[in-house]
Amino acid sequence: MTQKQKLVVVGNGMAGMNTIEQLLKLTDQYSITVIGAEPHPNYNRIMLSYVLEGSKTIDDIVINDRAWYESAGIHLITGKRGTKINTEQKTVQMDDGSEVDYDRLIIATGSNPFILPIPGSDLEGVIGFRDIEDCETMIEAAAKYKKAAVIGGGLLGLEAAKGLVQLGMDVTVVHLPDYLMERQLDVTAAKMLEKELESQGIKFALGKQTTALKGDTRVTGLTFTDGTELEAELVVMSVGIRPNTELASNSGIEVNRGIVVDDYMQTSVPDVFAVGECTEHRGTCYGLVAPLFEQGAVLAKTLAGVETKPYEGSICSTKLKISGVDVFSTGTFMEEKQHTTITMHDGWKGTYKKIVMQDNVIVGAVLFGDIDDSSRLERFVKKGELMTEELYAELTGTGGCCGGGAKVNVAAELTDDDIVCGCNGVTKKMIVDAVTIDGLTTLDQVKMKTGASRSCGGCKPLVEQVMQLVLGNGFDAEVKEGICGCTTMSRDEVVEAIKQQNLHTVAEVTKALGWSQPEGCSKCRPALNYYLGMLWPTTYQDEPASRFVNERMNANIQKDGTYTVVPRMYGGMTTPQDLKKIADVSIKYNLPLVKMTGGQRIGMMGVKKEDLPKVWEELNMPSGYAYAKSLRTVKTCVGSAYCRFGTQDSLHIGELIERKFERVDFPAKVKFAVNGCPRNCAESCTKDIGIVGNDGGWEIYVGGNGGIKARLADLLCKVKTDEELIEISAAVLQFYRETAKYLERTSDWVERVGLDLIQRNTVADVEQRKQLAKRMDIALSRTEDPWQKVLKDPKLKETLFEKVVVTKS
Amino acid sequence: MSNTITEKSVYIGTTDEFLERVGRTVVIEGQSLAIFKTAEQIYALEDRSPHPKGGPLNEGIVSGHYVYDPLYDWKIDMRDGCVQAPDEGQVRTFPVLVEENKIYVTMR
Numbered sequence: 001m002t003q004k005q006k007l008v009v010v011g012n013g014m015a016g017m018n019t020i021e022q023l024l025k026l027t028d029q030y031s032i033t034v035i036g037a038e039p040h041p042n043y044n045r046i047m048l049s050y051v052l053e054g055s056k057t058i059d060d061i062v063i064n065d066r067a068w069y070e071s072a073g074i075h076l077i078t079g080k081r082g083t084k085i086n087t088e089q090k091t092v093q094m095d096d097g098s099e100v101d102y103d104r105l106i107i108a109t110g111s112n113p114f115i116l117p118i119p120g121s122d123l124e125g126v127i128g129f130r131d132i133e134d135c136e137t138m139i140e141a142a143a144k145y146k147k148a149a150v151i152g153g154g155l156l157g158l159e160a161a162k163g164l165v166q167l168g169m170d171v172t173v174v175h176l177p178d179y180l181m182e183r184q185l186d187v188t189a190a191k192m193l194e195k196e197l198e199s200q201g202i203k204f205a206l207g208k209q210t211t212a213l214k215g216d217t218r219v220t221g222l223t224f225t226d227g228t229e230l231e232a233e234l235v236v237m238s239v240g241i242r243p244n245t246e247l248a249s250n251s252g253i254e255v256n257r258g259i260v261v262d263d264y265m266q267t268s269v270p271d272v273f274a275v276g277e278c279t280e281h282r283g284t285c286y287g288l289v290a291p292l293f294e295q296g297a298v299l300a301k302t303l304a305g306v307e308t309k310p311y312e313g314s315i316c317s318t319k320l321k322i323s324g325v326d327v328f329s330t331g332t333f334m335e336e337k338q339h340t341t342i343t344m345h346d347g348w349k350g351t352y353k354k355i356v357m358q359d360n361v362i363v364g365a366v367l368f369g370d371i372d373d374s375s376r377l378e379r380f381v382k383k384g385e386l387m388t389e390e391l392y393a394e395l396t397g398t399g400g401c402c403g404g405g406a407k408v409n410v411a412a413e414l415t416d417d418d419i420v421c422g423c424n425g426v427t428k429k430m431i432v433d434a435v436t437i438d439g440l441t442t443l444d445q446v447k448m449k450t451g452a453s454r455s456c457g458g459c460k461p462l463v464e465q466v467m468q469l470v471l472g473n474g475f476d477a478e479v480k481e482g483i484c485g486c487t488t489m490s491r492d493e494v495v496e497a498i499k500q501q502n503l504h505t506v507a508e509v510t511k512a513l514g515w516s517q518p519e520g521c522s523k524c525r526p527a528l529n530y531y532l533g534m535l536w537p538t539t540y541q542d543e544p545a546s547r548f549v550n551e552r553m554n555a556n557i558q559k560d561g562t563y564t565v566v567p568r569m570y571g572g573m574t575t576p577q578d579l580k581k582i583a584d585v586s587i588k589y590n591l592p593l594v595k596m597t598g599g600q601r602i603g604m605m606g607v608k609k610e611d612l613p614k615v616w617e618e619l620n621m622p623s624g625y626a627y628a629k630s631l632r633t634v635k636t637c638v639g640s641a642y643c644r645f646g647t648q649d650s651l652h653i654g655e656l657i658e659r660k661f662e663r664v665d666f667p668a669k670v671k672f673a674v675n676g677c678p679r680n681c682a683e684s685c686t687k688d689i690g691i692v693g694n695d696g697g698w699e700i701y702v703g704g705n706g707g708i709k710a711r712l713a714d715l716l717c718k719v720k721t722d723e724e725l726i727e728i729s730a731a732v733l734q735f736y737r738e739t740a741k742y743l744e745r746t747s748d749w750v751e752r753v754g755l756d757l758i759q760r761n762t763v764a765d766v767e768q769r770k771q772l773a774k775r776m777d778i779a780l781s782r783t784e785d786p787w788q789k790v791l792k793d794p795k796l797k798e799t800l801f802e803k804v805v806v807t808k809s
Numbered sequence: 810m811s812n813t814i815t816e817k818s819v820y821i822g823t824t825d826e827f828l829e830r831v832g833r834t835v836v837i838e839g840q841s842l843a844i845f846k847t848a849e850q851i852y853a854l855e856d857r858s859p860h861p862k863g864g865p866l867n868e869g870i871v872s873g874h875y876v877y878d879p880l881y882d883w884k885i886d887m888r889d890g891c892v893q894a895p896d897e898g899q900v901r902t903f904p905v906l907v908e909e910n911k912i913y914v915t916m917r
Binding site: 517518519520521522525526544545546548549552553557559560561609798799800803804805806807 | 819820821822826827828829830831833834835836837838841844862864865868869870871872873875877879880882884
């Protein structure tokens, strides 16, 4: 048996352990010892912010637990610090005097937070934000104290501040420059970020330099150069990091700002390597995670004796891990005179995009609000892609006859070694292997296996693209899958088959298309009922048995089995007479709650099922369809009829729209808003169709959503007349009815089919628009108020709503 | 099923008083039952979802001899009341007898 070489790693952090993980995949030639100063096993430092805000525990962020070290045959020493390397004897001395021999050594000691050398920085309550201990200190402090200050408005500082706000503290971020994240963002993006974070409860003191921290034993506040002061019982310093080079410099290894390494991570001493934040490579010290993995890959191959490309430095990309804040930057994003830039700034939607080019080569980018293009731009910068007309059209969303929906699969452009998940150092090849070797087919499986997208989740689209690339249709089927477990057919296939084979009832469909469960299930039956009604508007007999309870009972079932009744209030307008009726009925039927709904009307809660028809009869008002996949509300502002700013009659149009489009079935619920002016008081941006009046006419927005997945609506078009407004709205709604999947809201639909396609069919192609509007009118002509329908049919009323009560004689 | 009319059988109505595949509540001595009529069979179940949060069953969507709980979409076999995987539980069922379009439920 040949003796294994002894490999010692000083530092149990992400850089060192990632190197070891990669090394173990290549060779078992080493017997490995790891020395870690922290008492914890190796954990994902990027996710400390989650521990701080409480969404994850320490256990959740452990990458390799002790069992892993054992099973990998690694000897783990925790709670000890390497103090000196004897490079002649090849031993590492530790702070308790013990020694470990090595044949080869990796220094991965990381970095320390930089503590400002100002009076008071040693007071109790002054900490950095670097490890689990800091997190614990902050969580404890939040329980006892109220006011916190974070010095440093960089990536980590902001994450710390958000975490502390989440813990209930009053937090002010103190920052020397006039704007945030100056190393990652330009002024415009930084100002947008500041505004967003302010709305999330963080306060800012920008352009302030701290001269001293006050307090006797515990810190009580900060003093600034301009003489002003700030109260704080907890001060988190996040002003940067310093490579931890002590061990190396004690041992005669060349150190500049960091431990100097060559392109193979070798230090100035043979058999001693360094990796991660403690290093300095070609004059650069990195403080982000992606470079660590790239360095680790080169080092692992070097140690395993596998041929490798040299490490030539990393292009840094940044993403902020604060929910609701999407910021991204990559490469060189501060333009200088040799640069050309493309800038798009949408103040209403709160998005910003800047692409920086030098001699037509893309060298950097900043994104705020919408970071869909982040992985592509990161690739382009890495590869030094040339800006072309096509690329320009894609990136700016301005062109191409067939752009919009179809996005380029970036995954194809990646090489095997390219890192897809920057948080966990997962390369394209690791994902490909998980699919091809382990046979995994879902994102969840791949996530469990490789860790890709497990941390910040930002790379999820890219992981999916890689999977799609490998699985082709296999992954497609996974995403598309059958409309329910009864079939493997997709929505489009089912709808096409219904048309082709002229199928007219749910039973015909399930039989003709070979459903595995002859009568379908609770997923497909309502869907088929909808598709059939949409395809055969004049002849289809609606099947109540295939509708969800709410649509069958024409009221919303509540968790205790009682129902909510919501009468129509067109455009949010009511009358004293109607209000009186609502009040009288509510009293008579002893309703426990009468509530304003989110859509400008009144919900009467807690109606017993058997009372529903009586309540409807006594109200004698149209159904508000609050239960249905149908037009819900048209939210309005008072507009030119009353408002001094109003330029259009939003009340009139709102009522007109609600009366026109009520009752017809849609794939999912549909909400409108109509505004009399761009102040947008009725909140058009989060409605399925949002209408904004201005002096010359109307703007129509589509695909907004304020629900589970918030989405701002896209501008579809501007029109001059009310007639065009109604016709285009009708065309959009009908196009949605004809092309969306059942239960698919317009927000998802717009993203899936692409705004371009919708624009072409409902705006540009006038003939097509008129056809769509006409088909909508046909569908509308067949509707009837469901409450009146029940009231007119005593048999239906009895069997559907009344209980049978039997008492034994 | 040993289905004969006994002193425990309760007459609940005629078959045309129940819509096909649409449940209806029948209260017998304070006990709420959900009655489901399909083309083949009539089923009687306790009108309470086996889901921990409870709620009624009679508004569920019916497919063959299964009903899907209207609030939580659990799939329940109406023949024995068993909840289908991946969920677990069982609803009480009651024997139903139909004679000349008259429906009887046997209480236990």
